[in-house]
Amino acid sequence: YYSTPAKQDAMYKITQELLQFELIRPSYSPYAAPALLVAKHDGTWRMVVDYKKLNNITIKDNHPLPNMEQTIQVLGNGYQ
Template identity: 40%
Template sequence: MQVKEDEELHRENIFHARCHVNNKCCFFFFFYRLFNDIFLEEVPNGLPPLRGIEHQIDFIPRASIPNRPAYRSNPEKTKELQRQDRELMEKGYMRESMSPCAVLVLLMPKKDEKWRMCVDCHAINNIIVRRCMHWVNTS
């Protein structure tokens, strides 16, 4: 099954780093097998249970909610998008939302001739209240 190979590839990418030191390329490999008591063999289905932490995204006061039409796509892409949506909902990674906001989704071809789902959040990101702390530069 293709999923297992993809999971192995993702694990390899997570634990493989490359950096440049004094104009020399350095590679770091971290083997998850050394820490196999931390990583699950199987990816669990569904979202984790609610733990009492509520999360909300606040919008800028009086900002208009973006209401853009969906991207136009051919029937093949539309069917693939519906299939991926259905698969993610069946696995429990995604659920229906009653939010007044929607984000646009499009499919981009991957090298292995499959489709990658890409989410365009630009319109929503422009109207949310940012709650981040700025790092102080001491240099």
């Protein structure tokens, strides 16, 4: 994606702040997703990540964890 120098500078600052607060960490994965900046109504930037391509190659879990409400319905009166 194309980005202006001002957006690149803002992205760097946001990334450094997220690293400092340990909300993100460096990744050594062979997979990645592009991060973009979207302007908020107050003029500041919001970082968003486009996971569409990564989600398309993700292998679905054949044995997902059951939904709590469904489990309670199956258990019926055995759940108190």
